Amino acid sequence: MPRRIKAGLEIHQQLKASRKLFCNCKPELIQEEPDFVVVRELHPSVGETEEMDKTMLLELKKGKRHVYQGYNDHTCLYEIDETPPILPSEEHIRIAVRIAKAFDAKILPIRYVMRKQYLDGSVPSGFQRTMMIAHGGYVPLSNGKKVRIRYMFLEEDAARKIEEKPKEVIRRVDRLGIPLIEISTEPDMESAEEVREAAEKIGLALRFLGVAKRGIGTIRQDVNVSVEGGARVEIKGVQMLDRIVPLIENEVRRQEELLKIAQELQRRKVLPEEIMAQEPKDVTDILKKSKSKLVHRVLKSKKNKARALKVPKFKGIFGRELIPGKRRFGTEVADRVRVLSGLAGILHSDELPGYGIDEGIVNSIAEALEVGENDAFVIVMGPEEKLKDAIDAIVDRCIEAIYGVPSETRRAKEDGTTEFERFLGGGARMYPETDLPPIIVPKEILEEEPEMKFREAEERMREHGIPEEHIREIVREGLFEALRIIVEMGFEPKRASSMLVTKYRGLVKAGRINHERMDTEKIVAPFKAYKEGKIAKEGIETVRVELSKGKSLEEAIKAVGTVSEDEIREYARKVIEENAEFIRTVGPKKAFGRIMGAVMKKYRGKLEGRRIKEIVEEELEKFSRVFTRLAGPPGFEPGISASAGRRLIQARPRPLARKR
Numbered sequence: 001m002p003r004r005i006k007a008g009l010e011i012h013q014q015l016k017a018s019r020k021l022f023c024n025c026k027p028e029l030i031q032e033e034p035d036f037v038v039v040r041e042l043h044p045s046v047g048e049t050e051e052m053d054k055t056m057l058l059e060l061k062k063g064k065r066h067v068y069q070g071y072n073d074h075t076c077l078y079e080i081d082e083t084p085p086i087l088p089s090e091e092h093i094r095i096a097v098r099i100a101k102a103f104d105a106k107i108l109p110i111r112y113v114m115r116k117q118y119l120d121g122s123v124p125s126g127f128q129r130t131m132m133i134a135h136g137g138y139v140p141l142s143n144g145k146k147v148r149i150r151y152m153f154l155e156e157d158a159a160r161k162i163e164e165k166p167k168e169v170i171r172r173v174d175r176l177g178i179p180l181i182e183i184s185t186e187p188d189m190e191s192a193e194e195v196r197e198a199a200e201k202i203g204l205a206l207r208f209l210g211v212a213k214r215g216i217g218t219i220r221q222d223v224n225v226s227v228e229g230g231a232r233v234e235i236k237g238v239q240m241l242d243r244i245v246p247l248i249e250n251e252v253r254r255q256e257e258l259l260k261i262a263q264e265l266q267r268r269k270v271l272p273e274e275i276m277a278q279e280p281k282d283v284t285d286i287l288k289k290s291k292s293k294l295v296h297r298v299l300k301s302k303k304n305k306a307r308a309l310k311v312p313k314f315k316g317i318f319g320r321e322l323i324p325g326k327r328r329f330g331t332e333v334a335d336r337v338r339v340l341s342g343l344a345g346i347l348h349s350d351e352l353p354g355y356g357i358d359e360g361i362v363n364s365i366a367e368a369l370e371v372g373e374n375d376a377f378v379i380v381m382g383p384e385e386k387l388k389d390a391i392d393a394i395v396d397r398c399i400e401a402i403y404g405v406p407s408e409t410r411r412a413k414e415d416g417t418t419e420f421e422r423f424l425g426g427g428a429r430m431y432p433e434t435d436l437p438p439i440i441v442p443k444e445i446l447e448e449e450p451e452m453k454f455r456e457a458e459e460r461m462r463e464h465g466i467p468e469e470h471i472r473e474i475v476r477e478g479l480f481e482a483l484r485i486i487v488e489m490g491f492e493p494k495r496a497s498s499m500l501v502t503k504y505r506g507l508v509k510a511g512r513i514n515h516e517r518m519d520t521e522k523i524v525a526p527f528k529a530y531k532e533g534k535i536a537k538e539g540i541e542t543v544r545v546e547l548s549k550g551k552s553l554e555e556a557i558k559a560v561g562t563v564s565e566d567e568i569r570e571y572a573r574k575v576i577e578e579n580a581e582f583i584r585t586v587g588p589k590k591a592f593g594r595i596m597g598a599v600m601k602k603y604r605g606k607l608e609g610r611r612i613k614e615i616v617e618e619e620l621e622k623f624s625r626v627f628t629r630l631a632g633p634p635g636f637e638p639g640i641s642a643s644a645g646r647r648l649i650q651a652r653p654r655p656l657a658r659k660r
């Protein structure tokens, strides 16, 4: 029978804004080569309790340099912590309030910027600036359940990792400072499917508001899961919605298997003291006699040694599968060794003989360790100073196994499993920001009417007969507000939705419009210009494209250009003359497409297509009348040479408005 699970979500979504949260740089990732790097190192110091922070010591042990890449034009001194922050803009404040209202959360009218410690180097200053904006509120699920929201924070994103080398981590500060909304829920979800749905609903609500940035890495989900009798495990960095369900299912399986192992170890009456009492033995000389390539590769270096540790009553436990084909208990131990000591992994007795280590060698090690029938042993190889950390990590992890599931922060992997990242620390590493005053949310922003929720908007659109696929797209792309304004201008709803989805999204997909740079105002501007008679309907497209390039509306309209009907008429006549032979041969009806095409090629968007068509038709008609009178109907031998016909046409009076 499946056990009950409890799960909560923490969603980080990058926001669309015109500048970063604490400086004036553009909130965009830069693909060009960086202009400079700065290097930072961690310097340990004793805390107020006269102890050293454990997480800090762990980071220090990794001994990594932190290299930050920056730009002269795209980043400033703020990102490398060389100048104080500036206050968030009114735009940032308004977006945060809109989001809080969308979830019916209680808004805090005063915001205190806080410093949240980051010791892994992802922020050059060592802390991330964040502010709580609201609490409470909820996410409704389709089964009627309301997932309660705990907190909402407006905060800056950290630097992005470019490369990790053994002794240094290279990051780029372009991402640092991009505004993020963090929404965390209570652990109210009881199945993987509920977690997926809640994550989807939160994401949709943010996208619906048109405030969410798009693309890989712009939304990150952390999921915390505990099965009944297990412990809270936090899974970090789930980027895709459809990966949530397999990740949670695998995590539940892992915790269930760990609980079974705990039962088994308790049945075997394993005591922590027994494990702690074991002395590791140097097995370097024994292993050197083996034919194992792995062993010889590591032990080639004189400073590397091999140690083995007996783990009493653990026979069969290391080989136990937690996730079939993907993880064993041995993998869990190896993860810890890797993170906490920096060694590559372990070898354990459940997988030996193997790796070129034959039975004779295994027996010699077992003998040296006095391994009994129900015992297991683990081997680690590497430099002396790391072996102690590795042995400590193994002892700790094996003791934890007696009790069940350890509380950890785990990293989501591509294959749907997770691996140990760090211990679940206290989340209370917050200090007040001393460079910024408290932010008072302007009264008029607080009092703005809450917007329609996306589910209500969907219903309204359905009432207007807008097709489902348009509704989906409008909600997902945050186009509802634009649709509403366009309909208010007098456009028929279905036509308006088609203009937004088919035409606008078409241009986005074709890469001609950067949706990230468009806001509602820019999306509706061309429609407004059309309504005011500043551009033809066909010009809406061009104006959109120009606006997305960063041009002002005036510049965009100029790019479309306007033209008099006379000019088009004159050009149509010229095209007709050039195609006189063709028209004579196939007749004006069949020739229309070619003539219209040529005229549209030159004047598309500058006058309404319908009007251009009328002009071309009129001119073709006039031409064919003259032509028919002189030369007989099309398809007959003409009674006049083509050049004479042309001369006749050219001799006609210029304005041809006269009716016959």
Ligand SMILES: [Zn+2]
Pocket (backbone or CB within 6 Å): 020, 023, 024, 025, 074, 075, 076, 077, 078, 079, 177
């Ligand atoms: Zn900056």
